[in-house]
Amino acid sequence: MRIPVSWLAEHLELPEDTSIDTLTEAFVRIGLEVEEVTRLTPVTGPLVVGRVAEIEELTEFKKPIRYCQVEVGKSETGEQQTRGIVCGATNFSAGSLVVVALPGTILPGDFEITARKTYGRTSEGMICSARELGIGEDHDGILVLPPGSADPGTPANEIVGLDDSVIELAITPDRGYCFSVRGLARELSNAFDVPFGDPANRAIPDDDRPSRNVRIEDETACSRFVFRRLTGVDPTAPTPWWMQRRLALAGIRSLSLPVDVTNYVMLEFGQPLHAWDAAKLSGDVVVRRAAAGESLVTLDGVERELDPDDIVICDDSGPVSLAGVMGGSSTEIGQDTNDVLLEAANWEPAGISRMIRRHRLPSEAGKRFERGVDPAVAAVAAERAARLLVDYGEATISAGRTDVGQPSQPAPVTMPLALPDQVAGVRYERGVTAKRLTQIGCRIEVGTSDDGVGVVTALPPSWRPDLTQPADLVEEVLRLEGYHTIPSIVPSAPTGSGLSAGQRRERAVSRALAHDGYVEVLPFPFIGEATLESLGITEDDPRRRALRALNALESDRALLSTTLLPGLLDSLQRNVSRGRRDLALFHIGQVVLPGPEQPSVPELGVEQRPSDEQLAALHAALPAQPRHVGVVLAGQRERSGWWGAGRDAEWSDAVRAARLVADTAGVPLSVSAGDKAPWHPGRCAALEVDGAVVGYAGELHPKVVEALELPKRTCAMELDLDALPVTDDRPAPDISAYPPVRLDVALVVDEEVPAADLAEALRSGGGELVEDIRLFDVFTGEQLGADKKSLAFALRLRAPDRTLTQQEATEVRDSAVAAADQRFGAVLRG
Template sequence: MRIPVSWLAEHLELPEETSAESLAEAFVRIGLEVEEVTHLTPITGPLVVGRVAEVEELTGFKKPIRYCRVEVGKSDAGEELFRGIVCGATNFSAGSLVVVALPGAVLPGGFEISERKTYGRVSEGMICSVRELGIGEDHEGILVLPPGSADPGADAGEIVGLDDSVIELSITPDRGYCFSVRGLARELSNALDVPFGDPANRSIPDDDRPSRTVRLDDETACSRFVFRRLTGVDPTAPTPWWMRRRLALAGIRSISLPVDVTNYVMLELGQPLHAWDALKLDGDVVVRRASAGETLVTLDDVHRELDPDDIVICDDSGPVSLAGVMGGASTEIGQDSNDILLEAANWDPASIARMIRRHRLPSEAGKRFERGVDPAVAAVAVERAARLLVEYGEATIAAGRTDVGEPVPPAPVTMPLALPDRIAGVRYERGVTVQRLTQIGCRIEVGTSEEGVGVVTATPPTWRPDLTQPADLVEEVLRLEGYHTIPSVLPAAPAGAGLDQAQLRERAVSRALAHDGYVEVLPFPFTGEETFEAFGLGEDDPRRNALRAANALEAERSLISTTLLPGLLEALQRNLSRGRRDLALFHIGQVVLPGKEQQVVPELGVRQRPSEEELAELYAALPAQPKHVGVVLAGQRERSGWWGAGRQAGWADAIQAARLVADTAGVTLSVSTGNNPPWHPGRCAELLVDDTVVGYAGELHPKVVEALELPKRTCAMELDLDALPLSESRPAPRVSSYPPVRLDVALVVDEEVSAAELTDALRSGGGELIEEIRLFDVFTGEQLGEGKKSLAFALQLRAPDRTLTQQEASEVREAAVAAAHERVGATLRG
């Protein structure tokens, strides 16, 4: 929110030397985030008020051009001084008061004004717009000052307020009351301990006669509704300059007097208002939820289908306004509207938030309603706007005021008097808690609990719906006392505490993958149904049974992922779109695997620690959340260069990543042929530990690659890290100092026999003396026979206590071949 410093100072007794920077520091000190402090750029040189004496329309140009004779003051002899100025704006006429920059003036941005010839005339200055003066963004026309506001030749800088500053703040969702001058000035009053004049402290005349009959059919949707009727309004009356200036500095464009007044009061008091053409309303007014099939044409001329959750204001013709979001076109204030109704209401914040997002209609009013508006200020806001229209729009306030609904008063909150001290670890002075809670508007009662402990009961003010529990009151005391007064003390680390075995294993796996050339990513943990469709998962696949987030960041990706692959492949796609072609990414993270019948998670309070029974019930209701490790590969695994051709990443690299994880975790991983979407059925490996499937690795199915627009032969691996056995004590590996013996063996097997099966057979037959088995060649040909293939392995043998003899090595080789023949029918290749 942008707010001029002069507007804030109007409601505070600030010392004269107070600067905008000191106010910004005060905001930050009490927990409000300041985005920027902007000082209006001073204009050097002559900037004066001018009166347009004559206007000559120049013809023969593509756009309107006018040559104006402008009175800019008087000479020493008392004669009127005139300047001829060329101007392209058309929103003024003879007699208008304008701001003139004379030759020698320098406008914001270093724009120097000089006398120059243009459009066939000599222009002796410039008539300025709001944007050219640096006090707003309106550039549709020049700035016209109200009649009689100044004499020609007067200093315009003082009149337009070029000595002001603007503070822009980022308001958090829990502090909706700060979307107003009233709320921000109160915060500064608390921070600086200066007197505060509440702009809502205005008298309201008693008038029980309704100006229009209003019925609230849904009091949860609308807790208060106020109408005030005005007649004889001059819709063409100009908005006073002081109001236009404040609106411009706050970032709101001036439109017309009725609209400007409602916007001004909204900024001042935080209560959005809506102006109706009273003559266009048909019958009584009803506030209710929309019915299925109802429609409404809103002020932006869009035909909108209403949802049964929408709150609407209706007359006898049906819905005429989308409550709190946008009015209807049928009751819009027009150029000839002189009989209007001013409306102020208090709407259900959650309903307004849903309506804004459903209809995609964000607005300044909706921003306030969805955070909560003070229900007590509705009548004051209407009266304030009505009196401004009487003063500047020649309106007459009609007899009667409609005021229906009874807002629920804030519930009192009780807490121990010493709770802020205990939470902050600071011993505050006696009476600080009561003082600070009183400052924010709470009604305070101090007493003693049954245990003899001093307690304070605070009834929050109507503008603070966020104060609902003791923690909220503690926060108010701490922030107003100053967070800087709370010492920063690091807690002592207890001896013996540190990472547990599972955390150490996760860290080791992460380092091992990074050392092997993989780059860690942190992908988005949510996915959508279309991803499961692209993966080719069947309807009964358990991975489809995903939990849906109640308030998802993206509607199309609202499922909590049951696998790491969607996020990893999305990260792969993003890198590919940025020109990276050779990629090896990994991620270690939790997935959520709910059961077929997910239990309802109990809601536990925060006033005290849950009991062991409540915690047990909570943990029992949570779905399984195992930690997985996943990798994806695309492009070259080994780069090409002057040293030779590179090597494309393949299914074997994905399997090797799984073996690396298993080796790092200290478990033995076995591999067999698998079939699990989204992997290619012929190039998918099933990863097993102790005959239990812990994951899959291999090349993705071509249809998946095509659907996700991935490079051909993209590979992936996903493994359940928590499913790997965790050993509390891992013995150090034994390193033999004796030389190894290397032997090669080529075996012929049936084509359906996998290399993993043959490797396991050789290892089981060779025994403990086999240190390593590596496949280095695969051959097929007519000489082997139909349906046969040859696999060549390099065997490395080593004994821990001696040098192996040739005879021992041969015996190990023969035993390994015999075991392979017995288990998979392998024969030595001749």
């Protein structure tokens, strides 16, 4: 919201020495963010009003160039001085009053004007646009002053208003009333404790006769609709310069008198207006929702298909306006329009917001409607615009006024008088609460509750629909008293015991994965149904019972993550698309796993502390939220180079990552064959701790890889970190000073026997002297027999207190082989 300071000061009794810095500080103090302050510094040098006496069109150039004779004032002898000036703008004619910078003038930006030869002519100055003078952004044409506003040669600094300043503010959605001079001036009056002259306090003539019959079929869409009719309007009448200037400083381009008047009143009152050509309307006017299949050609010439949720204004021919967003071309005011209907309505904010986004039609009017417009000001705004058209457009106000609809009134709010003091921790002076609530427009009644406590009942004004509960009133009191008056007391930090065992384990796992070459990523925490389907997760899988966010950041990803894989694979895909080939990523994060019959979350108030029963119900309604650790791998796990060929990542690397997590956590991990989407059924490992499955690792299914456009043979692992028992007091490993004994054992077993299970049998049979078992060879062939395979293991044996003899080592090996034979029928390979 851009607004000139002079316009604000018109409604306030500010001290004469109030500076722009003081105003800026006041806005910030009462909670409004100031984005930019533009000081319009007077132009130095001979900046004067000029009258264009003659125009010569230079047709020998590709673009329009005009050589103008401009009267710039009388000389000492009384003769009119004329200067020849080259100009490329075409929005003026002979007789127009313009602003001329004569040689020696320095415009904003230290741009000095000199006489120079250009386009075959000598230009003795420059005809200025609004942007060149620093009073607006319009550079499509030069600044044309209204006829009779000044004589040629008159200094232009004061006429143009270059001694003003412009403040640009960022208005939050709950402060829709601040999108107007009326609202901002009221806020400043509260900040300075000075009287405020409300521009909406205007008398409206009583007249119950309608200007045109209007019927509101959907009262939720439109709470009030006002028509005011004018005849004899001159649409070609010039807009007065003072209005043009204010619109330009507010960032709005002057177009025509009817349009400028509606824009001016919108900035003044915050009530958007729309001007209709009354002669182009047929029959009664109806406000309703659009019907299926209806369309409307809007003022920008685009035919728009209407949605049944759209709010439209119709006559006998059908929709003629997209309510609150853009009018229709069929009722547009043209050069021959002299019968005008001024519309001031109040629309449903949510409906207008949806229409703006649906049709991609943002506007200054829509910006105000979707934040809420004061319904009480509609008739006043229409009357103000009508009077301006009478004064400057030779219009006549017709008898009668249409005013239909019943806006809802704000509900009164009651709170203890001392509540602001309690919230802020400050003892305010007596009467502060009543004073501040009155300043913002509330009508108040002070009384006593049944238990003898002083209370205040406030009826919010029509422009403050956001005041609905005691906390809102408290905020207003604290805001106007100044947040800087609330002491900032930092509480002393209680002594703690440091990180918990679970936190220390999580950090240790994160460091271990990073040391092993994995890079941590922070993926988007929400997923979509399409992603779960592409991962091959079936409907009966618990991971499909995802909770949906009520106000999702992205409509196609509105589910709370039940698995870390979608986010990790998305990060992998994004890196691959940017040229990265060899990737190893990990993430430790929270997933949300609701039960099959998840109870609903109870709604708790904020007026008092919830009871123990309410808190218990709240905790019971929360779904399980365990922390998982996941990794994804693609490309080469060991890169190639001068040292030799590399090695592609494979399923065993994902299993190794799981073992690394378990080893870091200090718990034994068992690995067995598994089958779980989205992994490849034949290359998937189930991860078990104490007999319970805590995760899966392996190579992703080829269909998943294809659906997500991932690199071939992408591998992944996901493990429930919270399912691992916390071993806070893990013993240090025993280190023996005695040498190990290494033995190799090759066993022939059935082809379906997992190598991990066979290794576990060898370990249990060998006993405590088995320090390590490693599979180093797998062999199949005709000499072994059908459906047979040979698994070769390297056993490392060691005793903590002695050097093992050959006989002891042989006994350990035989015991281990016997255990494997007993469980799987394993036979030593000859």
